[in-house]
Amino acid sequence: MKQRSKLSQQQTQNVEHDARQETRQQSGQEFATADELLRFDAAQTAVPPHLAERLKESMANAGPPPRRSWWHRLLG
Amino acid sequence: MTDPAEGAELMERPAAAWPSDEIAGLYEQHQRAIYYLALRFLGDSQRAEDATHDVFLKAFRKLDQFRGESSARTWLYRIAINHCQNLQQSWHHRHVLPNSDDAIWEMSAAKTDSPLRVLETKELGQRIQQTLDRLSEEYRLLLLLVADEELSYEQIGVLVGQSTDAVRGKLHRARKTFAALFEQSA
Numbered sequence: 723m724k725q726r727s728k729l730s731q732q733q734t735q736n737v738e739h740d741a742r743q744e745t746r747q748q749s750g751q752e753f754a755t756a757d758e759l760l761r762f763d764a765a766q767t768a769v770p771p772h773l774a775e776r777l778k779e780s781m782a783n784a785g786p787p788p789r790r791s792w793w794h795r796l797l798g
Numbered sequence: 799m800t801d802p803a804e805g806a807e808l809m810e811r812p813a814a815a816w817p818s819d820e821i822a823g824l825y826e827q828h829q830r831a832i833y834y835l836a837l838r839f840l841g842d843s844q845r846a847e848d849a850t851h852d853v854f855l856k857a858f859r860k861l862d863q864f865r866g867e868s869s870a871r872t873w874l875y876r877i878a879i880n881h882c883q884n885l886q887q888s889w890h891h892r893h894v895l896p897n898s899d900d901a902i903w904e905m906s907a908a909k910t911d912s913p914l915r916v917l918e919t920k921e922l923g924q925r926i927q928q929t930l931d932r933l934s935e936e937y938r939l940l941l942l943l944v945a946d947e948e949l950s951y952e953q954i955g956v957l958v959g960q961s962t963d964a965v966r967g968k969l970h971r972a973r974k975t976f977a978a979l980f981e982q983s984a
Contacts, residue, residue, distance in 0.1 A: 752913040756976040759914050760945035763926050764834045770847050773833075774825065777851055778814035781821065781858050 821858050828871055829854075832878050835942050839882045841927055849885060853878045871946075872953050879939065879957060886935065914980055929979045937972035944969055 753759040816822035832853055837846035856877050857864075864873055916922055930938050936958070943954045955965045 751916045753916065754913050756914065756941055756973045756980070757945050759916075759926065759980075760838075760941060761947070763838075763923060764830070764945060766923070767830070767834050767837060769829045769833045769850070770843075773829070773847055773851060775814060777825065777854055778816055780851065780855050781817050782814050784855065784859065786817070 817858065821854075821861065824857065824870055824874070825854055828874050831871065831946055831948075832874055835875065835878055835946075836882055838927065838930055838942055839938060840885065841931055845885065849878070849881055853881055856881070868956075869948075869953075871948055872957060875943070875949075875957055883935070912977075914977060915984075925980070925983050928983055929976055932979050933972065933975060936968070937975060940965065940969050940972050941976060 751762075753762065816825070829850065833846060833850045836849040836853070837843060840846050840849060853874065857874055860877075864870070868876075916925075930941070933941070939958060940954065943949055943957060944951075949957075951962045951965050951969075955962045958965065960968070
């Protein structure tokens with residue numbers, strides 16, 4: 723009995739938590755600056771997954787990368 | 799009976815490998831930053847993908863010229879900025895009216911600083927793009943660079959060819975202008 727009431731208390735808390743989350747989503751988000759907004763946007767932006775394969779193929783067709791010249795290596 | 803050669807052709811080609819660990823690491827670490835800059839600077843996902851591809855391919859070809867005097871991120875940004883600016887110029891995508899930023903700045907100058915409110919994150923990217931498109935290329939670029947927390951004002955100054963103080967001043971105006979335009983777009 724006690725366990726059941728504990729469980730229902732937990733369920734109530736979950737429902738309240740969900741409701742709070744929903745309210746937050748409905749009321750939206752605030753960003754203090756343009757920087758913050760753009761950082762959020764950048765974090766949400768995914769690079770197309772096929773781009774890596776496309777790039778690997780292009781690099782394979784381009785041949786080996788040029789080697790550093792002797793004077794470059796010498797002077798660092 | 800299937801010809802073995804034909805069967806081999808039907809088999810899937812093995813996935814291409816990175817030519818070196820160095821270039822694989824460069825891509826892994828900086829792809830998002832470069833793609834995001836290209837996306838919001840050019841305003842088109844296909845062009846951004848092509849530009850990101852070309853930037854990393856150029857970096858691969860010029861790897862011998864990278865001396866490590868600057869960070870890899872700023873070196874890639876330099877290639878990306880040049881590439882995107884060339885694309886914009888050659889495709890006649892310069893629609894910005896002279897002093898348009900100043901006009902918006904004057905309009906927004908009297909307003910107090912208020913947070914940027916977003917009700918729907920679903921179409922947020924579109925709204926951000928519309929706002930950035932209305933800024934001058936200079937302001938757009940500064941805002942995109944400062945949004946990268948890995949870059950200092952000094953590094954941004956080097957990338958855009960301006961002093962740190964000039965970057966600070968212009969960023970102040972760019973942020974204000976962005977906020978005013980973003981508010982209008984709601």
